[in-house]
Amino acid sequence: MDLSFTPAQDAFRSEARAWLSANVPREPLPSFDTAEGFEAHREWERRLADAGWAVVNWPEEYGGRGAGLIEWLIFEEEYWGSGAPGRVNQNGIFLLGPVLLEFGTPEQKARYLPKIARSDEVWCQGWSEPNSGSDLASLTSRATLDGDEWVLSGQKTWCSRGAFADWMFGIFRTEPGSERHRGLSYLLVPLDAPGVTVRPIAQLDGEAGFAEVFLDDVQVPVANTLGGRGEGWKIAMSTTGFERGVVLRSPGRFMATAARLVKLYRSRAAALPASLRDEVSRAVTDTEAYRLHTYWTVSHFLAGGEVGAETSLNKIFWSEMDQRMHRTALSVLGEEAELAGPWTDGFLFSLAGPIYAGTNEIQRNIVAERVLGLPRG
Amino acid sequence: MRFTFTDEQRAFQRAVRDFLAKECPPEHVRAMTTDPTGRSPKLWKGLAGLGVVGLTVPEEFGGLGGEEIDLVLLLEEAGRAALPEPLLETAAVGVPMLRAIGGDLAREWLPRVAAGDAILTVAMSGVTLADAHVADLILTPNGPVLPSDLHLERLPSIDATRRLFAFDGAGIDDAAFDRGALAAAAVLCGIAARVIELGATYAKERHQFGKPIGSFQAVKHLLADALLGLEFARPLVYRAAWSVATGDEQRSRYVSMAKSYASDAAMNACRASLQVHGAIGYTHEHDLHLWLNKATALAHAWGTAAWHRERIAL
Numbered sequence: 001m002d003l004s005f006t007p008a009q010d011a012f013r014s015e016a017r018a019w020l021s022a023n024v025p026r027e028p029l030p031s032f033d034t035a036e037g038f039e040a041h042r043e044w045e046r047r048l049a050d051a052g053w054a055v056v057n058w059p060e061e062y063g064g065r066g067a068g069l070i071e072w073l074i075f076e077e078e079y080w081g082s083g084a085p086g087r088v089n090q091n092g093i094f095l096l097g098p099v100l101l102e103f104g105t106p107e108q109k110a111r112y113l114p115k116i117a118r119s120d121e122v123w124c125q126g127w128s129e130p131n132s133g134s135d136l137a138s139l140t141s142r143a144t145l146d147g148d149e150w151v152l153s154g155q156k157t158w159c160s161r162g163a164f165a166d167w168m169f170g171i172f173r174t175e176p177g178s179e180r181h182r183g184l185s186y187l188l189v190p191l192d193a194p195g196v197t198v199r200p201i202a203q204l205d206g207e208a209g210f211a212e213v214f215l216d217d218v219q220v221p222v223a224n225t226l227g228g229r230g231e232g233w234k235i236a237m238s239t240t241g242f243e244r245g246v247v248l249r250s251p252g253r254f255m256a257t258a259a260r261l262v263k264l265y266r267s268r269a270a271a272l273p274a275s276l277r278d279e280v281s282r283a284v285t286d287t288e289a290y291r292l293h294t295y296w297t298v299s300h301f302l303a304g305g306e307v308g309a310e311t312s313l314n315k316i317f318w319s320e321m322d323q324r325m326h327r328t329a330l331s332v333l334g335e336e337a338e339l340a341g342p343w344t345d346g347f348l349f350s351l352a353g354p355i356y357a358g359t360n361e362i363q364r365n366i367v368a369e370r371v372l373g374l375p376r377g
Numbered sequence: 378m379r380f381t382f383t384d385e386q387r388a389f390q391r392a393v394r395d396f397l398a399k400e401c402p403p404e405h406v407r408a409m410t411t412d413p414t415g416r417s418p419k420l421w422k423g424l425a426g427l428g429v430v431g432l433t434v435p436e437e438f439g440g441l442g443g444e445e446i447d448l449v450l451l452l453e454e455a456g457r458a459a460l461p462e463p464l465l466e467t468a469a470v471g472v473p474m475l476r477a478i479g480g481d482l483a484r485e486w487l488p489r490v491a492a493g494d495a496i497l498t499v500a501m502s503g504v505t506l507a508d509a510h511v512a513d514l515i516l517t518p519n520g521p522v523l524p525s526d527l528h529l530e531r532l533p534s535i536d537a538t539r540r541l542f543a544f545d546g547a548g549i550d551d552a553a554f555d556r557g558a559l560a561a562a563a564v565l566c567g568i569a570a571r572v573i574e575l576g577a578t579y580a581k582e583r584h585q586f587g588k589p590i591g592s593f594q595a596v597k598h599l600l601a602d603a604l605l606g607l608e609f610a611r612p613l614v615y616r617a618a619w620s621v622a623t624g625d626e627q628r629s630r631y632v633s634m635a636k637s638y639a640s641d642a643a644m645n646a647c648r649a650s651l652q653v654h655g656a657i658g659y660t661h662e663h664d665l666h667l668w669l670n671k672a673t674a675l676a677h678a679w680g681t682a683a684w685h686r687e688r689i690a691l
Binding site for chain 1: 378379380381382383446573577580581588589591592593594596597598600601602604605608609610611612613615616619634637638683686687689691
């Protein structure tokens with residue numbers, strides 16, 4: 001066990017910190033769930049990419065630096081600590097990217113990854129359907145083969161960033177008569193294709209963070225199939241693509257929130273009840289626990305260990321920690337918490353955490369069944 | 378950054394687990410609750426023979442010359458087995474105190490400790506002394522004291538395997554206290570792991586409404602939450618062990634994070650496991666109380682979760 005960073009890792013941290021401190025916008029960008037804010041964030045992503053910071057752990061040929069996971073975690077700590085903008089293309093970078101790297105053909109990697117890295121193409125997810133949320137395998141959107149084209153029909157919904165995104169990845173029923181997890185394929189769908197209708201949906205904060213996507217005989221080349229035909233579920237759920245288990249929400253983001261919470265608390269400590277100090281101390285400990293758990297998991301992975309259902313524990317932890325921290329911040333703000341601002345924005349967003357990326361109820365089932373070995377209900 | 382244990386450290390942990398499964402099963406722990414001393418010289422000798430008691434004793438004095446990172450996994454095993462012996466007081470706190478004192482005292486006592494011939498205890502807080510009745514040397518901030526020099530008044534403990542005595546004096550220094558709090562956190566992780574396993578096993582066996590109760594989501598989520606607390610406490614405990622071993626300036630901060638988390642994790646795991654067991658878990662004839670009572674004792678000894686959160690500088 002050695003919990004110190006190498007001189008090279010320290011140098012990497014310094015380099016990232018210096019670039020971010022010189023380049024992070026002084027004023028927050030407008031919300032990326034507005035048309036104007038979306039493009040402002042895309043521009044920021046291009047600046048990141050031009051300087052080589054957009055996707056540090058990807059191979060150099062696709063716009064990355066070939067950095068390791070530890071370096072990636074260091075970068076994330078610096079990124080969020082600097083107050084840099086949210087990542088408008090996080091679905092493309094953190095969710096689709098690792099799957100392309102693992103399952104994509106050389107042509108697919110060359111075609112898609114560089115454009116993700118520069119956010120020339122911003123992606124949304126196409127998982128949920130109106131009647132298929134936690135029970136995703138009940139989905140009914142289908143793709144029928146016609147020569148070299150899939151013909152898609154159906155409806156996807158709750159697609160984050162979908163209102164302004166360029167592309168959507170998702171799973172579709174491609175094998176007629178198939179049921180549940182079988183017969184699904186992972187497809188890449190351009191949202192400007194004829195037959196696609198995108199309807200923005202305002203979220204709790206009133207901005208168009210979601211969209212529903214209607215597919216009416218949309219033609220997509222068979223070459224847009226990621227992985228094998230009928231293998232969509234396996235690819236979407238693959239736990240061998242371990243990176244997805246930790247990269248969705250890196251510790252750096254929550255450490256930055258905790259640091260802001262401590263600063264807020266300190267500025268008002270004298271007037272606050274002692275119980276709030278305990279809550280703030282708990283928030284600091286929670287974020288440190290999450291940070292160490294992530295380094296622990298990554299070290300285990302780098303040493304050749306298997307990481308599977310444990311990523312569900314991660315998801316439950318960060319999403320509930322984020323909510324607790326924001327509620328504590330609102331308590332520290334007191335009556336001022338009624339005024340809209342960064343903390344109320346963050347609070348509303350934190351409420352979504354236990355819902356997206358698989359509800360925490362489903363995650364708890366996964367932990368109980370696959371880690372503790374309890375029988376399926 | 379390499380946040381893993383070595384194969385050797387894991388192998389030692391497995392050896393201790395196997396040894397305690399055989400030599401310290403629940404029947405033994407239960408027998409110790411009514412035993413006059415509550416301690417087993419045979420078990421202590423066995424642990425010394427494995428190198429556990431003398432793990433932190435320098436090699437020149439017959440120990441293994443290990444550090445907190447080596448000890449922490451073994452303390453988890455002590456918790457898993459609800460081991461009654463004063464391993465925490467002797468190996469985790471007493472030996473490093475003797476090492477720090479050095480000189481003739483260390484030369485005289487450390488070899489005896491490593492051989493399993495002497496037991497140490499320490500003045501934790503200035504209120505209670507654990508295991509003073511079997512200790513050969515008591516370490517206080519004012520120096521070592523022989524048990525014969527003290528009038529030992531036994532105090533009732535919620536954990537019937539824990540023997541506590543009144544102590545009126547100053548508590549040990551911060552460095553020694555941090556070692557004790559770290560060790561208690563490690564033991565609490567072991568307790569949490571065991572009661573979660575007991576709960577999961579029972580939830581698979583116990584049928585109601587024609588199904589194993591573990592198939593019900595309410596039961597699944599109780600145990601999943603217990604595991605969540607444990608799995609996030611462990612890295613904090615290991616980080617604290619590394620801080621103590623390396624003399625990190627953030628030592629007390631990490632120890633407090635570890636102890637507050639492990640205390641809460643163990644208390645929550647015990648509550649969840651008891652709930653899963655239902656009324657049988659509330660009986661004395663079921664073994665669950667052996668861990669539940671030890672968790673309650675250790676969650677509050679060596680600084681409560683709230684006390685440690687208060688110590689974390691903001």
